[in-house]
Amino acid sequence: MVARRDAAIARGAARLTAVAIASGKGATVTDVDGNTFIDFAGGIGTLAVGHAPQDVVDAIRRQSEQLLHMCSIVATYEPYVAVCERLNRLVPGDHAKKTVLLNSGAEAVEAAVKIARAHTGRQALIVFEGAYHGRTNLTMGMTSKYALFKKGFGPYPSEIYRLPFPNLYRRPAGMSEDAYLDHCIAQFDHALVAQVAPEAVAAVVVETVQGEGGFVPLPPRFAEHLRARCSEHGMLFVADEVQAGMSRTGRLFAIEHYGLVPDIVVCGKSIAGGMPLAAVTGRADIMDAPHPGGLGGTYSGNPVACAAALVALDSLTSPAFLERASAIGEYVRAHLERLQARFPDLIGEMRGLGPMLAIELVKDPVSRAPAPELTNAINAETLKRGLITIRAGLYSNCLRFLPPLTISDEQIDEGMAVLAEAIAAAQAGPA
The missing domain is CATH 3.40.640.10 (Type I PLP-dependent aspartate aminotransferase-like (Major domain))
Known part of the structure; x- marks a missing residue:
């Protein structure tokens, strides 16, 4: 399907991944090969209520x-x-x-x-x-x-x-x-x-x-x-x-x-x-x-x-949804703070408002030189492990987190464990 896309669709309509999606539900999507991914991109922010909510x-x-x-x-x-x-x-x-x-x-x-x-x-x-x-x-x-x-x-x-x-x-x-x-x-x-x-x-x-x-x-x-x-x-x-x-x-x-x-x-x-x-x-x-x-x-x-x-x-607008959104923000922030402590030379800053969060990746913490190549490598590594992440930032050196706000704590834990593995793999470079 991706090959057909590249052949049929104008090059300027770029794609960030080589995944071909068949369906989505809640905070996950399933590709045409039957693989399931946790979605931390959320349609670039369009899926706060999740994939295909029944109502x-x-x-x-x-x-x-x-x-x-x-x-x-x-x-x-x-x-x-x-x-x-x-x-x-x-x-x-x-x-x-x-x-x-x-x-x-x-x-x-x-x-x-x-x-x-x-x-x-x-x-x-x-x-x-x-x-x-x-x-x-x-x-x-x-x-x-x-x-x-x-x-x-x-x-x-x-x-x-x-x-x-x-x-x-x-x-x-x-x-x-x-x-x-x-x-x-x-x-x-x-x-x-x-x-x-x-x-x-x-x-x-x-x-x-x-x-x-x-x-x-x-x-x-x-x-x-x-x-x-x-x-x-x-x-x-x-x-x-x-x-x-x-x-x-x-x-x-x-x-x-x-x-x-x-x-x-x-x-x-x-x-x-x-x-x-x-x-x-x-x-x-x-x-x-x-x-x-x-x-x-x-x-x-x-x-x-x-x-x-x-x-x-x-x-x-429901109080329960907004309360859960705030709780997701605190939960994801705590994960990202632990990641920043583990990779202090790579993660220059973790920032955002509520559950709208990002990490900025740098070549070193002193110069704060942007690291877009590392960002791309991390996104590739997360994808291999069943997690969809995407970049952001003026220098394309940030990872942004826009999961559906219906995501569970267990899915966040799994996704963040994958992210930690991906950062370590990207830092180590090609085997």
Whole structure:
């Protein structure tokens, strides 16, 4: 099957593994040869409620028998309205809110930008180093990692201003965390003079936890500063929670850990239990700024995806699910701390928020030089042993952990034992 894929599918649609999957259930997948793998990749964050949860499957089946597609531009149907009503209640903020549904995270980020520009009458965007916002032309322009996502695809849109994101692990040697945050805050304020005037900025778009950037959480003091500056200057604070949202951090939205209310929240990935759906939710007056017909798409808010989302959201918002997600975070963190103690020369940092965790692999702990080759070797070794892991990070030197949040402690223990073996094998090199 993999050979057929390589022959039939464009090279740019890369694959990270040579596994061909036949089915999945819970936190495991089974390949076409009958091998079962523990899945620590979780569809790159789309499977918080697990592979093929029965209630989601049942909802998809029921909806598919009633209405497969209509297009929300043509007519209204219950699942679309119900998802928007639910998100309006769930997104932080006591103000009146409205929502629009899209197919993917990139589409949703782009829609958020259109909404922000229509509301403010401004064009400029502020984004950050390490950011990933999507693969459309606009969102590629907003994305930071050049070689993997952007090379050869320009030109990119203008009026995008990229500023440093506080990565505490990679702060200058000898600088304290507080001094480094002071420096990053000063850089942000300086950019509002040296790069773009705040009255020209429609939105500051930031991931609450950087995903492709290596699971770097937004430092609370920096987040508070962004919120304050946005409020002061009429810039919209847009939280990109496509990967960090939907209970991935132990809260439905990662921004809930900060006690801040964004003007717009973008979500996707796990919202529909593996079906393609994303959403933009914000203050009603902001969301109503675009003219009728300015938002939407043929498949945006497809009824089958919406039906799946309504059931997935029941799980994602339940106290028991959120409590278990937090417990998974603590359990996996303890495993990773033990791994870091065992391999102190290789694992430079373990970081994340709740169960959204990653380790950064380095060539040595002093220079902190990235070790992408080691990262690839570890992923190859885990795969040999029945565990799916994937990379992340600006330098492709992080392992990210996005298992379904239905995973058991026993499956975590088994997966982490495999990971320890894989790291040791990769460190030793070819036999």
